[in-house]
Amino acid sequence: MKVLVTGGCGFIGQHIVEELVKRNYRVAVIDVTCYEDCHVLHSDVRYYHADITENLDDIFEKEKPDYVIHLAAQVDVVKSIEKPKLDATINxxxxxxxxxxxxxxxxxxxxxxxxxxxxxxxxxxxxxxDHPQNPTSFYGISKHSAELYIKAFSDLHELNYTILRYANVYGPGSKANGNVISTFIDLMSNDKQPEIFGDGNQSRDFIFVKDVANANIAALHRGDRQTINISTGKPTTLNELVKKLNSLLNKNLTANYLPARDGDISQSYLTNIKAHDSLNWGIEYSLERGLQFTLNQDKENLHDK
Ligand SMILES: NC(=O)c1ccc[n+]([C@@H]2O[C@H](COP(=O)([O-])OP(=O)(O)OC[C@H]3O[C@@H](n4cnc5c(N)ncnc54)[C@H](O)[C@@H]3O)[C@@H](O)[C@H]2O)c1
Structure with a gap:
């Protein structure tokens, strides 16, 4: 079985490609990032330096993929607000x-x-x-619109699909900008205080990237024509996150609390019952295990450099 992964050189994409290779799928990747910049390069994966907004017929013709995992996107919420046209064009x-x-x-x-x-x-x-969809950023709107196009394509052309709605994904390889866990790890590993906007009691649902990769593999053969949350089903406050990182890093840093930002969502976590039922999927990494894995991997990567 051949799987084409768009955005396969990105943070989540690299973990999905790695898991697909491990499970003996044949894999091709489309990404605008030069594939030499991929952290893990697989000799048996075909990498195409191509833009998803351009004509991709030749690649599809050549690769004849059975499945497509579509990750390539403009992923920066702030950039989506500054450049809504660019965000909409890509997403x-x-x-x-x-x-x-x-x-x-x-x-x-x-x-x-x-x-x-x-x-x-x-x-x-x-x-x-079934929660109402009222995205508050252009990024959220573009993701929502893409979902509607997928469903319409499926109705009109009988294309099978699974839409996975990820919570906050973290893990090795995530860029620090915009990702709270990478940012905190970066600062706290260097004995710097993590910065928190507000009182730190705001919560997020942090899902480890390898669990997300496994959900994608499960979705190749399950969850047809369904939209499914991929999450831990649990909230973690930023204060709890700082506490866990202090304990794993053997530090005793306090957060630097800054004024709350307008428009920041206060509490958030997503249920994952549908993912259990439809994909036969569950999380394998608790937050502690995922954070420990991330810290170990980051250390290994530093040694490799
Ligand atoms: N990271 C998260 O917490 C999170 C949460 C929810 C959803 N997602 C979604 O998961 C997907 C992957 O996100 P990520 O965190 O790995 O981001 P990422 O930026 O690390 O990866 C995206 C990849 O897409 C590529 N790309 C961007 N524009 C392209 C284009 N026009 N043509 C071809 N390739 C292009 C980039 O080069 C990059 O390698 C995205 O669709 C994102 O919206 C991510």
């Missing part, structure tokens, strides 16, 4: 382009990386898949 038009290729080249199934950002301000907790 909406790019997704339509991928859908078109899937239809034309008889792909069996598309797995799409959506986001908790489609829900916006929570009307209740834990957020389930």
């Amino acid at each position: 909406i038009t790019g997704t339509i382009n991928i859908l078109d290729c899937c239809y034309k080249h008889s792909v069996k199934k598309l797995i799409y990386a959506s986001s908790a950002a489609v829900y916006g301000e929570p009307a209740y907790l834990g957020i389930d898949e």
Whole structure:
């Protein structure tokens, strides 16, 4: 079975590619990032330096993928607010382009990386898949729009799909900008105080990247035409996060509390019951285990440099 991964050189993409290779899938990757910049390069994976908004017929024709895992996106919420047209071009038009290729080249199934950002301000907790969708950023709107296109393509052209809505993903390889766990690890490993906007009691649902990769693999063969949260089902406050990192890093740092930012969501966690039932998937990494894995891997990478 051949799987084409768009955005396969990105943070989550590299973990998915690694898991696919481990499970003996044949893999091809499309990414605008030069593949030499991928942390893990696999000799048996075909890397295409290509933009999802451009004509991809030749690649689809050559690779004839059975499945497509579509991750390539503009992922920066702040940038989406500064450059809504760019965000929409990559996340909406790019997704339509991928859908078109899937239809034309008889792909069996598309797995799409959506986001908790489609829900916006929570009307209740834990957020389930039926929660109203009121995205508050252009990024959230573009992810929501892409979901609608996928469903319409499926209805009109019988394209099979699974939409996975990820909570906050963390793990080795995540960039510090915008990702609270990488940012805290970066600062605290260097004996610097983590900065918290507000009182630190705001919560997020932190899901380890290898659990997300496993959910994508499960979705290749399950969860047809469904939209499914990929989350831990548990809230963690930023204060709890600082405490856990202090304990794992053997430090005693206090957070630097700054004024709360307008528009920041206060509490958030997503239910994962549907993922258990439809994908037969569950988390294998508790927050402690995932953080420990991330710290160990970061140390190994430092030694490799
Ligand atoms: N990281 C998270 O917490 C999180 C949460 C929810 C959803 N997601 C979704 O998961 C997916 C992967 O996110 P990530 O965190 O790995 O981000 P990332 O930025 O590390 O990876 C995205 C990859 O897409 C590539 N890309 C961007 N524009 C492209 C284009 N026009 N053509 C081809 N490739 C392009 C980038 O080069 C990058 O390698 C995204 O769709 C994102 O919206 C991520």
